[in-house]
Amino acid sequence: MARQPTPTLVFALSLAWFGTLWSAESAFLVRLAPLALVALVMSLRHDPRAWHWHTKAGLIGLAVGLVTTVLTYPAHQLVVRHAPLVADSFAPLFERARLGSPVWDLVSAVIVVAGEEALWRNLAPVALERQGSRRFVWTLCVGLYGLSQGGSGSWVVVAAAVGLGGLWSALRVMTGSAVAPLVAHLVWTLNVVVLRPLG
Numbered sequence: 001m002a003r004q005p006t007p008t009l010v011f012a013l014s015l016a017w018f019g020t021l022w023s024a025e026s027a028f029l030v031r032l033a034p035l036a037l038v039a040l041v042m043s044l045r046h047d048p049r050a051w052h053w054h055t056k057a058g059l060i061g062l063a064v065g066l067v068t069t070v071l072t073y074p075a076h077q078l079v080v081r082h083a084p085l086v087a088d089s090f091a092p093l094f095e096r097a098r099l100g101s102p103v104w105d106l107v108s109a110v111i112v113v114a115g116e117e118a119l120w121r122n123l124a125p126v127a128l129e130r131q132g133s134r135r136f137v138w139t140l141c142v143g144l145y146g147l148s149q150g151g152s153g154s155w156v157v158v159a160a161a162v163g164l165g166g167l168w169s170a171l172r173v174m175t176g177s178a179v180a181p182l183v184a185h186l187v188w189t190l191n192v193v194v195l196r197p198l199g
Helices: 007-023 028-046 055-082 090-097 102-127 134-152 155-175 179-195
Strands: none
Touching: 007 028, 007 102, 007 134, 028 090, 028 102, 055 155, 055 179, 102 134, 102 155, 102 179, 134 155, 155 179
């Protein structure tokens, strides 16, 4: 097992994530991929067992991913009807996310999702475990995840990251596996950001 991740490392990676999003005028999924790979490799070295495939966890993640995906589209329609200025910000944001090549967009999205899970649902809880109670630590991890997405310049992205990040964190805690939140996160992101983007 690799050396224990530290709070300094987690905060540094979170800040780097924010900075990468902030500075990327386009294709930020591709630009985030190297940073995501670093987090993923570190997590795999630190606790490879957390990433072992468990069918039950995978099915739970699939179910949660499908439900959140299905609910996202009518929620978006409500926003379009009642807050059109907010809705108008979605299309440019998702355009910024993608490179324009379906294959590269898909590959980079998978890498980025895995990196997010590695950093904020696997490395961060271990690194911050001495900062307080388990509930406080997980709340801090969700907050860090949300703040790191602030580099996108969109409060909607931050709100979605806190809401969905909280759900994915709950999956991580309940199943004891990285598989369930990874699958749920992948299903949602690949649909809503890459295959059938909002806008």
